[in-house]
Amino acid sequence: MYRDYPLEQFMAQCYGNVNDLSKGRQMPVHYGCRERHFVTISSPLATQIPQAARGPGYGILSIRVDGNDVFAVYNATKEARQRAVAENQPFLIEAMTYRIGHHSTSDDSSAYRSVDEVSYWDKQDHPILRLRHYMQSHGWWDDEQEKAWRKQSSKKVMEAFQQAERKLKPNPSLLFSDVYQEMPAQLRKQQESLASHLQTYGEHYPLDHFEQ
Template identity: 40%
Template sequence: MIQVARKVKNFGAFYQRALGFHHDSVRDEPAPYPGVKTEFTKEMRFILPEEVPTIPIYRVLNSQGKVINPDHDPGFEKEDLVEMYKVMVKTSIMDRILYQSQRQGRISFYMTNFGEEATQIGSARALKFKDVVFPQYREAGVFLWRGYTPLECMHQCFGTSKDFGKGKQMPVHYTGAKVNIQAVSSPLGTQIPQAAGYAYALKQRDRDACAVCYFGEGAASEGDCHSAMNMAATLDCPIMFFCRNNGYAISTATKDQYRGDGIASRGIGYGIPAIRFDGNDLFAVYNATKAARKLCVEEQRPVVLEAMTYRVGHHSTSDDSTAYRSVDEVKHWDTVDTPINRIRNYLTGRAWWDETQEKEFRSNARGEILRGFKEAENTKLPNPLLIFDEVWDELPVQLQAQKDELIKHCMKYGENYPLQNHEEMK
């Protein structure tokens, strides 16, 4: 799209005609006002959104995993592609185990990534490690691709003493300094302006890296998203705004979230290059992210990416999605058109993968995850007093008072609490 736009010599006139303005009605003379770069017209007309062409969805693989666009096959080596496939499958196995464990009351909460594995792994594969990721909460595959282990996920979900966040956050709020990923935070959209600010800082010191901000289409309705995009556009920040448009924000379907052409069109409104692609197509996600990264880093400007996908699982373990969507709709994306099946079909079509390898891999991955699960479940929880640490450099007096009170309370009533599951209070 960007290339097409650049080929048009007089883009202003081209766009005005596309919007239905008669060429003769537009005076090809720059308007003097500082707020816009355009011409005058004699025609008085409104631009109706339904007249503006919609942004198409770029894809390489069809729903069966056949390459429909051979020039765009990224040409992965066998080992590379198999590795991507394995992380996609591993993410879904981990999801299944942790989801069920919440149902059994062993962890308090969980959010699955079902259906979004290609969006996550395809984009993560196209980044450089030094690109800093600002996640939402449904990007476990990005963590795993970057080397966060299932065991580390388990420690976080159980909130053990080995959790990098020391048990201070709800499950799935991973924090991955070692994989160059910022901590997940619950309030929606907060990571978006943070990422734009980070990109602005990055611009001053490393022109070969960018910030990558993942968010859902629901989070795009937060004012933070507007602030971040406008700031990034006006300050030419090297940031990729990566929207996972998965059809829902909890129970609110996209048809009730916005009236415009999704999220990509908003990028154009801010003056940011934008692309929309099939998020269930690993190759399309990879190609689009790779090209976006190049644009972002080489031209030092933001890019908006919109991955069209589908949230197959419930929003979280606190949600029952059968209350607001049909079982048939979910079934389609869970069985007929899944990102994992697509890429498996591609792999088996090239004789790079077969049924025996599939079985063996799944069984080993399950084993590894279950071992991690057991280990985390049997690991002591953190020293409860750590809740007061590592937020303030010096503890404010009121928190010090609460800490003293907690110590006294536990000394007096400790037998009423499962303190034996925690590391020693000191």
């Protein structure tokens, strides 16, 4: 996995189990890891100010790159790191990409974009496909290697999937933690109210699926 991000951690976040660093409180598609500097924030260009345009206002060098181009992202990141190390200053990279899938299970993206548009990004401008074509054109990859890699990766994913599925969910009390350094009275009252509710009506909830 990229930057040693464990596959098991991806699955833990997907299921929101006890190994999930967010304790099940984040959407299962916003993978993040503070230790490896993965952030979960994205910004749609159509509804927000371009991120690269914000940098200069804060005195931060900024660049926008094609996020579907592995080499563009690599070169931008390399330059950013060199400047950060040599000049001790921040650097903002805005990587432009395209969301092929629906925004959520309740979103029908065909209402605001055509099938042809999605197909183009999926079949021609997909970052993995572009890199694969580049590697094949240089003789570094072929269909047999692709087939073997997919089979091996699928096995690893399914094993991690099944392991994550069997793990317990975080204790419900953790819904209220990691918000304030010291829990305010109102939040503590809500926590106590939930605990009282579960103690009284716990038989109506699958509490055996949660860590006690």
